[in-house]
Amino acid sequence: MSRGTILMLCGPDYEDLEVWYPKLRLEEAGYRVPLAGMGEAGYRGKHGYPATMDGHVRDFPADRLAGIIAPGGWAPDKLRRDPEVLARVREVHAAGKLVGTICHGPWILISAGIVRGRTLTSTVGIRDDVVNAGATWVDEPCCVDGHLVSARVPKDLPAFAQGMLRVLGAT
Numbered sequence: 575m576s577r578g579t580i581l582m583l584c585g586p587d588y589e590d591l592e593v594w595y596p597k598l599r600l601e602e603a604g605y606r607v608p609l610a611g612m613g614e615a616g617y618r619g620k621h622g623y624p625a626t627m628d629g630h631v632r633d634f635p636a637d638r639l640a641g642i643i644a645p646g647g648w649a650p651d652k653l654r655r656d657p658e659v660l661a662r663v664r665e666v667h668a669a670g671k672l673v674g675t676i677c678h679g680p681w682i683l684i685s686a687g688i689v690r691g692r693t694l695t696s697t698v699g700i701r702d703d704v705v706n707a708g709a710t711w712v713d714e715p716c717c718v719d720g721h722l723v724s725a726r727v728p729k730d731l732p733a734f735a736q737g738m739l740r741v742l743g744a745t
Contacts (some may be wrong), residue, residue: 577604577744578640580672583659583682584609584627585649590619591728592645592676599735602745607643610634611657620647631658636665640742641721646677646697654685664688667721675740676725680704681721693717694724 582597597607608628611617616626642663644650653659663686667673675683680696683689683705690708695717704711716725716733723741725734739745 575595576606577742578671579601579606579608579634580641580643580674581631581634581662581666582607582609582643583645583649583653583679584611584613584617585623586614586617587651588619588625589645589647589649589677590623591729592679593619593625594623594649595731596645596674596676596735596738600738603739603742605640605742608634608727612653612659617649627644631656631662634662636669636671639666639671640676641672641738642666643738644673644675644679644682646675646679648678649738650678650681654682657708660686669719672721672723672738672741674723674734676730676734677727680709680724688722692722693719693723695722695726697727711720711732729730 578660610631611627652689667688677697683708715730717736
């Protein structure tokens with residue numbers, strides 16, 4: 575029996591570990607974690623791992639989601655240009671449901687306009703983007719600010735998974 579659905583955003587040149595580790599960990603905890611992109615049938619990660627999409631972001635209404643994950647790699651730079659991706663992130667955030675992000679994933683949250691006044695972490699490479707968008711940036715493996723869970727890089731994935739599960743009440 576599923577505890578709910580958490581949408582995993584995915585696009586070209588996604589960071590392989592940042593999609594697959596949380597997806598498998600959340601599935602292990604009883605969640606359904608479909609991969610959703612911008613309309614293509616699939617994508618390859620930065621390290622070449624293929625990902626077949628379960629649908630377009632528009633196929634997964636926010637009211638049917640327990641959360642949404644914005645992983646990193648180079649995919650966030652493409653995903654943040656899609657108005658439906660941004661709308662879904664805004665809707666999930668407005669409902670107070672889990673919004674998880676790691677590495678370059680906060681670019682999507684920045685473009686969705688949901689980081690002002692929040693505290694989060696990311697790869698140091700986009701620290702200025704996070705700060706310039708009005709958030710407080712911290713250098714921690716995982717930062718939990720209400721329903722927003724963020725992490726820096728792949729080595730922080732265990733802490734990221736623990737943070738997400740804590741917010742979901744699944745620990």
